[in-house]
Amino acid sequence: MTTPLAQIRNFSIIAHIDHGKSTLADRLIQACGGLESREMVDQVLDNMDIERERGITIKAQTVRLEYKAADGQVYTLNLMDTPGHVDFAYEVSRSLAACEGSLLVVDASQGVEAQTLANVYQAIDNHHEIVPILNKIDLPAADADRVKAQIEEVIGIDASEAVPISAKTGLGIPDVLEAIVKRLPPPRGEVDAPLKAMLVDSWYDTYLGVVVLVRVVDGVLRKGQKVRMMGTGATYEIERVGVFTPKMRDLTQLSPGEIGFITASIKEVADTRVGDTITDDRKPTAEALPGFRPAQPVVFCGLFPVDAAEFEDLRTAVGKLRLNDASFTYEMETSAALGFGFRCGFLGLLHLEIIQERLEREFNLDLIATAPSVVYQMTLTDDSTIELHNPADMPEVTKIEEIREPWIRATILTPDEYLGSVLKLCQDKRGVQIDLSYAGARAMVVxxxxxxxxxxxxxDRLKSVSKGYASFDYQITDYRPADLVRMQILVNSEPVDALAMLVHRTRAESRGRAICEKLKDVIPPHMFQIPVQAAIGGKIIARETIRALRKDVTAKCYGGDATRKRKLLDKQKEGKKRMRQFGKVEIPQEAFIQVLKVEG
Structure with missing residues (x-):
């Protein structure tokens, strides 16, 4: 039986980290009887261990709930629990595009944070109706009037009818459900039009292959139907159609306005790109849904096993992880210092951390990650343009016409007393101030x-200068020309490729000195003196010397002329000189980890 469009509500919950988004989702599921009390766990939609431990949402999840409203009608509510972090901004934008409204959850004690802003603006861009919700109203520090004023001042939406709740205790949850039904608009769509559905998300299931989360815009999705992905051109026959309640429940079809899942023997998540349009193969729709773009990695770093024998295990592990995360890319690379490994691309730093942690946990690997670097665009003297992911691959300086680096627009919200330190930090990082405004006692810096x-x-530095109170959000804006140089680290006159990096010319000296000092502490002394140098091209910009272990060769000399001692010392000096020419410096793995920590 098809639910009438007027009785469907599709909405997402947007909030800053720790403002109670997943807890509110738990309460809504409980209130609508999605799960029995014995099946309930905290953060029921966050099914990864890392999500639960860190209190963050990494993958978008959806739940279909049945709610009997005060007017006696039964409504179908489709809730999208979206990731909040900036690394997953594109996935958030697709999830929001699949809904008509949003619940804006703001902590009544902390107020509006940077991430709340970023996601709310995306919701406004998608023409969402927004219902403000003040969570944690039961805390002694809660100040509903101040936060309402802040929402109106900073975001610019009416907060006079904001719903006060406590997601932890369940206070005010019925009011939220009524607000969803009354204040959010129903979806629109044509049953008889050609099939047009948006691919919201996808993940790999060992038994079913790729499970695809879809929002039907027009037409009907049926079991056994042959569909085509408009972005990739691939065709599939649908095997299962259903919804999450949050348990999987099979249906015969999905109608306009509904959100559910399909499976179709798809082997890889990479074949199902987030934001793609699904249409009928025989009767396709004329044009795809707007806003689709392939995921672009932004941050790159090398991942190497600590034990070289684990390389094959790492290869298997990254292959399996790629099955489940199409935005993660990898290719093989070798390093003289670290052996075989992979150059991996990520959506951002949190994504990098999560992937590294999953590889170490789920596959029992010990990994070394090289210093993260971003993608640079280079124009060469022959007018060709290349993208540089790895500083070790940089062409000769004489062949480079111009190097462009990615810039971001960052929004930082900080209490007034830390504003000076935050501005100084941004200036130190070559920042350009765009805007500074106030929301109550907090400054908003762009x-x-x-x-x-x-x-x-x-x-890390932003959190330490603001004692943890500043919040930070960003999006990539453009590429700008920059005076960048490749800095090599030489140990005993041998370049260490794993430590090569692209730095701004004005920064090279201070960063080179910091690395040399760190290496001096972590490389153990050898029988000969070892110079540790930072170099740009042929120019040495920083140097430290690791002293030699010295054997007392004059110990056997009793009495006699001073020249006897001198002779023995000269002989030792000659030997050390020869040793330095042919001696190989062993750099322990811990040294790399320590140095990359100083950088990362």
């Missing part, structure tokens, strides 16, 4: 920053 400065330690 800066343009080069991404490669943010990739290293910006977030």
């Amino acid at each position: 800066y343009d920053l080069p991404l490669n400065e943010v990739v290293f330690d910006f977030y």
